[in-house]
Amino acid sequence: MKLSLENKWVLITGASSGFGAAAARAFGAEGAKLLLGARRIDRLKTVAAESCAAGAAGAHVHALDVSNTASVEKFVRWARKKILDPRSEFPNLQVLINNAGGAHGMDTVAEGRDGDWEAMIQSNVLGVVRVTRAALPLLGRAAGASIINIGSIAGHGVYEGGAVYCAAKAGELQITRALRLELLGSGIRVGTLDPGLAETEFSLVRFKGNAASARKVYAGMNPLTAGDISETLVWMATRPAHVNIDELIIKPVDQADFGKVFRRSE
Numbered sequence: 001m002k003l004s005l006e007n008k009w010v011l012i013t014g015a016s017s018g019f020g021a022a023a024a025r026a027f028g029a030e031g032a033k034l035l036l037g038a039r040r041i042d043r044l045k046t047v048a049a050e051s052c053a054a055g056a057a058g059a060h061v062h063a064l065d066v067s068n069t070a071s072v073e074k075f076v077r078w079a080r081k082k083i084l085d086p087r088s089e090f091p092n093l094q095v096l097i098n099n100a101g102g103a104h105g106m107d108t109v110a111e112g113r114d115g116d117w118e119a120m121i122q123s124n125v126l127g128v129v130r131v132t133r134a135a136l137p138l139l140g141r142a143a144g145a146s147i148i149n150i151g152s153i154a155g156h157g158v159y160e161g162g163a164v165y166c167a168a169k170a171g172e173l174q175i176t177r178a179l180r181l182e183l184l185g186s187g188i189r190v191g192t193l194d195p196g197l198a199e200t201e202f203s204l205v206r207f208k209g210n211a212a213s214a215r216k217v218y219a220g221m222n223p224l225t226a227g228d229i230s231e232t233l234v235w236m237a238t239r240p241a242h243v244n245i246d247e248l249i250i251k252p253v254d255q256a257d258f259g260k261v262f263r264r265s266e
């Protein structure tokens, strides 16, 4: 039977755009109570309002930089206060979605920049373990409590110009697998959702605001949408409590592999 998320707490990192924002709206539509973090607070406030309009039982926002331990700990202390039911000794987080991250640049190793490499490892790899370490004490009292990490098909292969992003997402995959072993017996579910090409702000960030380069990534093909991902996240989190969706790859029909994309001529 589908697990209900009504009035359940769901924490989403990177909720200010793309998959995270769509997830906030989708979990909101299930009647969940949301804890949303990212660096852009104004964007988070808009997403919170949209989530409430979609049916969320509550949506709260707080600044979060997953690349900074102090910021993560402050965010999780804030989340704990929100979650703590005065009648209960234990906080009860139902779903943690480690989504914050992205790619920076597409340079070869020979031409790569330290700043881009560090940002990718900080957010996609260290961000996942930092947030998980801090939030774990909030999880585990509810049947079917879940940690869902957002990986990528980049964690399953490589392409030129993607060395560090692919390494980071491969790191996310291995962290998910280790956590799955470490949490065995706790009842906490651990999974990763690994998308292929999806049109969000991802490419705009990767190409440092160059809209033409970002558009080219999706030219002539039908990419996934943020809604495709959020729908799948809700599906993963609402499986019966004994079911763990471990690793799920989702790609557009027009993408068979990294460089193997079907494009219609204009």
Ligand SMILES: NC(=O)c1ccc[n+]([C@@H]2O[C@H](COP(=O)([O-])OP(=O)(O)OC[C@H]3O[C@@H](n4cnc5c(N)ncnc54)[C@H](OP(=O)(O)O)[C@@H]3O)[C@@H](O)[C@H]2O)c1
Pocket: 013, 014, 015, 016, 017, 018, 019, 020, 037, 038, 039, 040, 041, 043, 064, 065, 066, 067, 099, 100, 101, 102, 103, 123, 124, 150, 151, 152, 153, 194, 195, 196, 197, 198, 199, 200, 201, 202, 203, 205
């Ligand atoms: N789109 C794709 O094709 C694709 C495919 C596979 C995997 N992914 C992964 O999916 C996840 C979401 O990406 P998206 O496609 O939705 O891109 P997006 O629209 O650029 O969203 C990225 C989100 O991550 C947040 N973020 C980035 N760095 C952060 C940090 N240091 N601390 C806190 N939040 C941070 C951003 O918020 P702020 O900037 O406001 O902090 C934003 O909300 C990423 O992990 C990405 O690697 C994307």
